[in-house]
Amino acid sequence: MKITGVELIRITMPLAAPFATSYGTMTTRDALLVRVVTPEAEGWGECAAMARPDYTPEYVAGAADVLRRFLIPALPREADAHRVGPALAWVKGHRMAKAALEMAVLDAQLRASGESFARFLGAVRDRVPCGVAVGITGSLPELVDTVGRYVAEGYARIKIKIKPGWDVEPVRALRERFGDGLLLQVDANAAYTLADAAHLARLDPFGLLLIEQPLADDDLVQHAELARRIRTPICLDESILSAEHAAAAIRLGACSVVNVKPGRVGGYLEARRIHDLCRAHGVPVWCGGMLETGLGRAANIALAALPGFTLPGDISGSRRYFPADITPPFEPDDGHLAVPDGPGLGVEPLPDRLAEVTASREWIPL
Numbered sequence: 001m002k003i004t005g006v007e008l009i010r011i012t013m014p015l016a017a018p019f020a021t022s023y024g025t026m027t028t029r030d031a032l033l034v035r036v037v038t039p040e041a042e043g044w045g046e047c048a049a050m051a052r053p054d055y056t057p058e059y060v061a062g063a064a065d066v067l068r069r070f071l072i073p074a075l076p077r078e079a080d081a082h083r084v085g086p087a088l089a090w091v092k093g094h095r096m097a098k099a100a101l102e103m104a105v106l107d108a109q110l111r112a113s114g115e116s117f118a119r120f121l122g123a124v125r126d127r128v129p130c131g132v133a134v135g136i137t138g139s140l141p142e143l144v145d146t147v148g149r150y151v152a153e154g155y156a157r158i159k160i161k162i163k164p165g166w167d168v169e170p171v172r173a174l175r176e177r178f179g180d181g182l183l184l185q186v187d188a189n190a191a192y193t194l195a196d197a198a199h200l201a202r203l204d205p206f207g208l209l210l211i212e213q214p215l216a217d218d219d220l221v222q223h224a225e226l227a228r229r230i231r232t233p234i235c236l237d238e239s240i241l242s243a244e245h246a247a248a249a250i251r252l253g254a255c256s257v258v259n260v261k262p263g264r265v266g267g268y269l270e271a272r273r274i275h276d277l278c279r280a281h282g283v284p285v286w287c288g289g290m291l292e293t294g295l296g297r298a299a300n301i302a303l304a305a306l307p308g309f310t311l312p313g314d315i316s317g318s319r320r321y322f323p324a325d326i327t328p329p330f331e332p333d334d335g336h337l338a339v340p341d342g343p344g345l346g347v348e349p350l351p352d353r354l355a356e357v358t359a360s361r362e363w364i365p366l
């Protein structure tokens with residue numbers, strides 16, 4: 001099955017509500033889609049990069065550039081996802097761009113063979129529990145109100161974004177309103193330093209599932225030290241770019257939980273390796289999110305159905321993100337999403353909807 005060309009599609013999707021983190025506020029999701037074309041089938045990839053290089057160094061326009069300039073020309077002509085990573089390994093970094101290309105090749109390959117992402121990856125469940133990530137709000141009442149609506153909708157686990165000045169009090173407000181039974185975790189997106197250890201220990205009494213990425217991306221040793229000073233389990237997101245990073249973090253005691261984001265680690269194959277490694281070490285993993293469209297969401301749901309994904313992920317219904325998605329929306333039922341079982345991703349963009357949100361398209365023949 002030969003790849004004849006690759007299309008890069010940039011889209012702009014208004015978010016259902018602004019999403020605020022320790023590093024900034026987003027109101028639209030500017031994303032890059034990759035369409036791989038073969039005579040037998042086409043495949044879709046979604047690049048996790050955001051418009052700005054604020055969560056990780058990659059950003060949409062940079063990802064499009066490295067794809068067109070280096071990654072797509074280096075792609076093996078034969079559509080075989082296992083060959084994509086090795087062929088692109090000489091390019092340093094740019095994992096989100098590489099992941100999007102590998103995802104599109106894998107989708108084309110699986111659509112042609114009739115196999116689903118879930119089956120290919122080794123899923124053991126046909127539905128996954130939904131968690132939801134709640135941004136920093138303007139006030140505590142607004143936070144309690146927002147979380148209350150998600151709890152009423154059946155979300156199994158709540159994650160709130162925190163930053164210095166917005167940490168202990170929001171957690172206290174949620175525990176007071178919803179009790180100790182609520183599965184609650186926090187995500188700092190690297191906003192603290194080790195000097196904040198005593199302050200972060202003030203979260204200990206609240207019985208959080210975990211604190212995600214409290215310190216800087218490169219601070220593995222500091223995270224290990226922090227883990228000795230607080231009781232809340234530490235989960236790493238930004239720090240984990242590969243299975244090697246995960247192995248080092250576990251060995252150092254820098255984390256006891258791992259957030260697996262396929263884009264951040266270079267693709268679904270590397271994500272599965274991290275899952276396998278963590279499972280072998282008894283380290284729970286969960287599937288992170290990057291405000292994906294239905295394409296990335298479909299693949300993430302398949303990944304989250306693997307046996308080591310024992311915690312609910314940042315996998316919410318489509319409407320939590322977008323008033324109108326580019327695929328038919330994923331709608332939770334009883335707080336769960338069904339794992340797609342059609343060939344490949346099992347979903348495709350709705351052509352009219354995709355056209356509405358498309359900012360530019362570029363065809364790159366191979």
Ligand code: OSB
Nearest residue numbers: 055133189288289290291292314
């Ligand atoms: O840190 O997990 C993060 C979104 C964009 C970039 C980074 C992160 C997030 C989220 C939202 O927390 C996850 C989601 O629901 O898609």
Ligand code: MG
Nearest residue numbers: 187212213237
């Ligand atoms: Mg995170």
